[in-house]
Amino acid sequence: xxxxxxxxxxxxxxxxxxxxxxxxxxxxxxxxxxxxxxxxxxxxxxxxxxxxxxxxxxxxxxxxxxxxxxxxxxxxxxxxxxxxxxxx
Numbered sequence: 001x002x003x004x005x006x007x008x009x010x011x012x013x014x015x016x017x018x019x020x021x022x023x024x025x026x027x028x029x030x031x032x033x034x035x036x037x038x039x040x041x042x043x044x045x046x047x048x049x050x051x052x053x054x055x056x057x058x059x060x061x062x063x064x065x066x067x068x069x070x071x072x073x074x075x076x077x078x079x080x081x082x083x084x085x086x087x088x
Contacts, residue, residue, distance in 0.1 A: 003087075003088055013078070013081035014078075016074070019073025020077070027049065053067070
C-alpha cells in the first residue's frame with residue numbers, strides 16, 4: 001500500500017516536471033514559428049514573452065522571486081520525484 005501511494009506521487013511529480021520541461025523547450029520553436037508566420041498572421045510569441053519578463057523585472061526583487069518560483073517549481077518537482085524513488 002505504501003509503495004503504491006508513493007508511486008502515485010512519483011507519477012504526479014514526474015508528469016509535472018516533464019510538462020514544465022516541454023513548456024520551457026517549446027518557447028524557442030514557437031518564437032521561430034512566430035518570426036516565420038508573423039508577416040502572414042499576427043502571432044506575437046516573442047513580444048508576449050518579452051513583455052512578461054519586462055513586467056516581472058520592473059517589479060524588482062518581487063519579480064525576480066516570481067521568475068525563480070515559476071522556473072524552479074519544475075526542477076523542484078523533478079527532485080521530489082527522484083527523492084521519492086529511494087522509497088520504492
